[in-house]
Amino acid sequence: MLDANLDSRAATLNARYRNHAAVQVLRHALSDPDLGRVALVSSFGAESVVLLHMLSVASPDTPVLFIDTEMLFPETLDYQREIAARLPLTDVRVIRASEDEIAAVDPDGTLHQRDTDSCCNVRKVVPLERALSGFDAWITGRKRFQGGERKQLEFFEPEPPFRLRVNPLAHWRPEDIIDYMDENALPRHPLVARGYPSIGCAPCTSPVKPGEDPRSGRWRGSAKTECGIHFIGGRIVRGPVAPEPQPEPEVARVAPVAHLHVVTPVMERPAASKDNEMTTADLTQASTSAVPQADAPVLVRDDGFHPLEGQPDVSLPSDTDPDTLADHLNAAMIAVEFPAMTDGRGFTLARLLRELGYKGRIRATGSLIADQYAMARRVGIDEVQIPAALARRQPADQWLARADWREWDHRSRLAG
Amino acid sequence: MLDATNDDGRAYLQHRAQQFRAQVARRLDGSLTEEEFRPLRLMNGVYLQLHAYMLRVAIPYGTISPNQIRGLADIADRWDRGYGHFTTRQNIQFNWAKLVDIPDMLDALADVGLHAIQTSGNTVRNVTTDAFAGAAADEIEDPRPWAELLRFWSTDHAEFQFLPRKFKIAISGGKRDRAVIAAHDIGLRLRRQDGRLGFQVWIGGGLGRTPMIGKVVREFLPAEDLLPYVEGILAAYNLSGRRDNKYKARLKITVAERGLDVLREEIEEEFQRRRAVFRGHDEELLARLRDRFAAPVFREVDETGFHAARAASGAFRSWIDTNLSEHRVPGYASVTVTLKAPGAVPGDCTAAQMRLIAELAERHAHGDIRIAHDQNIVLPHVPKSELPALYAALREAGLATANAGHITDIISCPGMDFCTLATARSVPIAQELADYVRARDLDDEIGKFDVRISGCINACGHHHLGHVGILGLDRAGVENYQITLGGDGYEMPAIGERAGAGFPYDQVVPAIGRLIDAYLEVRESPEERFIDALRRLGPAPFKAALYPAEASHA
Numbered sequence: 001m002l003d004a005n006l007d008s009r010a011a012t013l014n015a016r017y018r019n020h021a022a023v024q025v026l027r028h029a030l031s032d033p034d035l036g037r038v039a040l041v042s043s044f045g046a047e048s049v050v051l052l053h054m055l056s057v058a059s060p061d062t063p064v065l066f067i068d069t070e071m072l073f074p075e076t077l078d079y080q081r082e083i084a085a086r087l088p089l090t091d092v093r094v095i096r097a098s099e100d101e102i103a104a105v106d107p108d109g110t111l112h113q114r115d116t117d118s119c120c121n122v123r124k125v126v127p128l129e130r131a132l133s134g135f136d137a138w139i140t141g142r143k144r145f146q147g148g149e150r151k152q153l154e155f156f157e158p159e160p161p162f163r164l165r166v167n168p169l170a171h172w173r174p175e176d177i178i179d180y181m182d183e184n185a186l187p188r189h190p191l192v193a194r195g196y197p198s199i200g201c202a203p204c205t206s207p208v209k210p211g212e213d214p215r216s217g218r219w220r221g222s223a224k225t226e227c228g229i230h231f232i233g234g235r236i237v238r239g240p241v242a243p244e245p246q247p248e249p250e251v252a253r254v255a256p257v258a259h260l261h262v263v264t265p266v267m268e269r270p271a272a273s274k275d276n277e278m279t280t281a282d283l284t285q286a287s288t289s290a291v292p293q294a295d296a297p298v299l300v301r302d303d304g305f306h307p308l309e310g311q312p313d314v315s316l317p318s319d320t321d322p323d324t325l326a327d328h329l330n331a332a333m334i335a336v337e338f339p340a341m342t343d344g345r346g347f348t349l350a351r352l353l354r355e356l357g358y359k360g361r362i363r364a365t366g367s368l369i370a371d372q373y374a375m376a377r378r379v380g381i382d383e384v385q386i387p388a389a390l391a392r393r394q395p396a397d398q399w400l401a402r403a404d405w406r407e408w409d410h411r412s413r414l415a416g
Numbered sequence: 417m418l419d420a421t422n423d424d425g426r427a428y429l430q431h432r433a434q435q436f437r438a439q440v441a442r443r444l445d446g447s448l449t450e451e452e453f454r455p456l457r458l459m460n461g462v463y464l465q466l467h468a469y470m471l472r473v474a475i476p477y478g479t480i481s482p483n484q485i486r487g488l489a490d491i492a493d494r495w496d497r498g499y500g501h502f503t504t505r506q507n508i509q510f511n512w513a514k515l516v517d518i519p520d521m522l523d524a525l526a527d528v529g530l531h532a533i534q535t536s537g538n539t540v541r542n543v544t545t546d547a548f549a550g551a552a553a554d555e556i557e558d559p560r561p562w563a564e565l566l567r568f569w570s571t572d573h574a575e576f577q578f579l580p581r582k583f584k585i586a587i588s589g590g591k592r593d594r595a596v597i598a599a600h601d602i603g604l605r606l607r608r609q610d611g612r613l614g615f616q617v618w619i620g621g622g623l624g625r626t627p628m629i630g631k632v633v634r635e636f637l638p639a640e641d642l643l644p645y646v647e648g649i650l651a652a653y654n655l656s657g658r659r660d661n662k663y664k665a666r667l668k669i670t671v672a673e674r675g676l677d678v679l680r681e682e683i684e685e686e687f688q689r690r691r692a693v694f695r696g697h698d699e700e701l702l703a704r705l706r707d708r709f710a711a712p713v714f715r716e717v718d719e720t721g722f723h724a725a726r727a728a729s730g731a732f733r734s735w736i737d738t739n740l741s742e743h744r745v746p747g748y749a750s751v752t753v754t755l756k757a758p759g760a761v762p763g764d765c766t767a768a769q770m771r772l773i774a775e776l777a778e779r780h781a782h783g784d785i786r787i788a789h790d791q792n793i794v795l796p797h798v799p800k801s802e803l804p805a806l807y808a809a810l811r812e813a814g815l816a817t818a819n820a821g822h823i824t825d826i827i828s829c830p831g832m833d834f835c836t837l838a839t840a841r842s843v844p845i846a847q848e849l850a851d852y853v854r855a856r857d858l859d860d861e862i863g864k865f866d867v868r869i870s871g872c873i874n875a876c877g878h879h880h881l882g883h884v885g886i887l888g889l890d891r892a893g894v895e896n897y898q899i900t901l902g903g904d905g906y907e908m909p910a911i912g913e914r915a916g917a918g919f920p921y922d923q924v925v926p927a928i929g930r931l932i933d934a935y936l937e938v939r940e941s942p943e944e945r946f947i948d949a950l951r952r953l954g955p956a957p958f959k960a961a962l963y964p965a966e967a968s969h970a
Binding site (some may be wrong): 044341345348373394407413414416 | 569
């Protein structure tokens with residue numbers, strides 16, 4: 001059990017790691033039972049690559065949460081893809097607000113002009129808080145030299161009511177960052193060379209002149225200096241944070257959304273089959289934030305929910321005569337029907353299609369549930385179409401939990 | 417591999433336990449409906465029973481290590497009422513589990529390399545085999561490497577988790593079948609033909625409400641083709657097994673309705689396609705498994721003390737005459753520890769008994785323990801020099817009942833005392849019948865006599881295969897017991913035939929008593945077993961004993 005008292009936990013950990021360098025803090029902290037479950041939150045900004053690289057060496061399985069506010073510079077998205085492809089991180093998750101949330105507060109994308117706090121809140125603070133809900137601690141790249149609120153940073157900080165923040169780079173100086181990037185030949189964010197030493201969303205980030213504070217380009221012209229994610233539990237509380245009574249938020253809460261739907265594993269494990277390799281590019285372009293709208297069905301793939309697209313050339317009922325399968329081998333897409341979750345005939349039909357050499361797309365339709373997703377993938381089904389009601393009851397994270405279908409596939413290991 | 421000898425195996429079992437923990441949580445938070453949760457809990461061995469949830473744990477191919485059986489003892493103490501119940505399919509059932517505890521129980525099982533995966537549900541169940549595997553004198557080869565290969569292959573097999581109905585595979589390596597091959601969906605008998613190892617493949621056997629003896633679908637399947645051929649059978653069954661009526665959904669009905677030849681053709685065709693998919697990794701694994709199941713290093717045994725003890729003690733002599741089986745190595749024997757002592761519930765085993773067996777196996781029997789389908793425990797490798805000490809320790813614990821294979825060694829399901837499906841009590845019948853025989857001191861006199869009792873038509877007590885089978889039914893709210901004669905699960909697979917009208921509860925034991933008297937009357941010699949006399953004479957004299965009034969009117 002973790003010590004419920006955050007302050008004493010932070011103090012214990014700070015004492016334990018007082019004389020450690022950043023890399024040791026990171027490495028030890030990740031296996032320290034006093035820390036619990038940990039994620040790294042990264043903006044893939046100007047200096048993010050340092051921590052991402054350290055993590056990829058120390059513990060590449062650690063979840064990395066990337067918040068795509070959908071207001072980012074295209075260069076940031078490119079850079080995120082480049083780094084995700086280059087470092088062997090295995091659990092990069094793209095976090096976004098849902099379409100419902102955005103539609104409720106910022107339907108035309110101009111909220112940042114009227115109320116930057118609300119915009120940060122809906123696009124960044126709330127989605128992150130939701131994504132962090134299963135973690136006991138998160139790792140940030142904040143440093144003391146960044147000044148302002150950050151001058152007193154420790155390695156471990158309490159974040160009431162439940163979490164700790166870990167700041168392995170707290171004591172680093174700007175030259176340490178540069179050295180680390182040089183020594184490890186890490187790619188630079190393209191905007192740094194164009195005068196952006198600190199990079200947030202496109203509308204609220206401007207270049208910095210020589211001699212200015214590096215963060216002065218953020219929310220220039222306003223008193224705002226932090227987006228809010230680093231304040232949760234501190235002085236400012238925004239968004240749905242804790243089950244305990246909280247002070248009334250300064251900003252109107254966004255409409256609560258019943259489920260989390262965009263936790264996206266971006267990269268496959270290196271051992272994954274080439275045929276099914278998923279690249280970051282596929283994912284950032286995929287509309288993984290497809291929230292079931294009204295009664296529209298949803299497609300489930302390894303990266304989460306997608307709106308329905310494409311039309312099967314043929315739809316095979318579960319009592320299809322296997323001798324007729326060979327008639328469909330030229331179809332671009334075949335639907336295999338599952339009239340009930342307990343009717344497993346479709347699994348064999350899909351397997352037979354693949355055995356016959358069918359190379360097109362196979363879509364499962366009907367009544368499969370999240371717990372059967374891995375079975376569907378293993379027999380050669382590419383995607384599962386589910387009704388909106390099921391997508392609401394079993395949100396994307398429950399399907400993504402079985403996107404590990406290549407793991408523990410005993411039969412495939414035996415077949416070779 | 418899915419066992420504790422292997423980190424990968426343990427990690428998988430932990431992963432599955434974690435998955436089930438999440439499924440329970442998702443049931444509680446409404447993500448899963450009860451209807452969706454049901455097949456998921458079943459494929460993890462969790463039944464809803466009369467009093468509580470029941471967790472059915474697999475003892476894969478009946479082989480269990482001392483540490484594993486200690487793990488079961490700990491679970492029985494911590495989460496059950498200090499005992500477990502061994503079933504006829506090499507499983508152990510804990511009848512008093514709480515749903516919220518089951519994830520913890522699964523974790524505890526994973527710690528010792530055990531699991532409850534696919535012990536229920538419409539999927540490939542625990543693969544069973546001969547409890548004397550690796551020890552029996554008549555063995556062609558130890559079937560357990562193949563049993564383990566099948567377990568590894570079938571576990572979480574994506575294609576076959578939602579079959580029309582449950583699917584049972586048994587494999588047997590002896591010249592004499594001790595795994596009831598003919599009563600399984602697939603039965604595999606190891607064969608050697610022209611120097612090649614392979615299987616005689618049976619399909620479509622099963623008990624339940626429509627008992628059927630399986631049929632040979634292939635006389636000889638080369639051993640290396642096992643997995644693709646079994647997949648061919650399952651693929652054909654998955655597509656053509658009936659899903660409109662659960663009582664007609666087993667493979668035996670598919671075979672009966674579609675015909676063995678039609679199915680054989682489909683199986684062979686699919687087998688050829690699947691054979692192209694399997695590229696020899698299964699063979700590599702099998703080679704490793706053979707190493708893992710290699711026999712212990714047997715030693716030279718000095719039998720002097722054994723013979724002295726045998727001469728000195730009648731009780732010891734009686735026990736070894738009854739409870740020992742021939743071992744393939746001179747100086748060794750296999751010992752059956754029956755869980756059928758006077759007053760015992762057939763198959764029930766207390767935590768203390770489990771721990772004692774673990775200790776005795778380590779001290780006297782190369783640390784190898786088996787759970788037999790007749791609800792007994794077998795120590796397969798016992799040097800005869802250890803037998804006197806082993807016997808003494810067992811006797812002190814009340815585990816040295818000399819009745820293996822006798823009329824008091826009754827196979828019984830839990831019956832209506834526990835099971836929601838049951839329509840009649842079965843355990844009390846077993847106890848009263850054993851008491852009756854003992855009161856008349858006839859146990860040794862009668863000799864080998866196979867009695868099996870099921871408390872409902874689902875036939876978990878395998879009553880069809882008993883020389884005498886007893887089936888408890890519910891007739892208009894009153895327990896009524898049908899008696900079948902002539903079943904055999906061993907040398908000549910046969911389904912027993914119903915003798916006549918059923919008996920009310922209190923008339924069952926007296927009826928069997930008359931049957932015993934008739935047998936003792938007509939047998940040619942003490943060596944002629946009941947089943948032999950029945951085969952020689954036909955059922956008439958025994959039916960007459962069961963129904964004296966009808967006989968006198970005839």
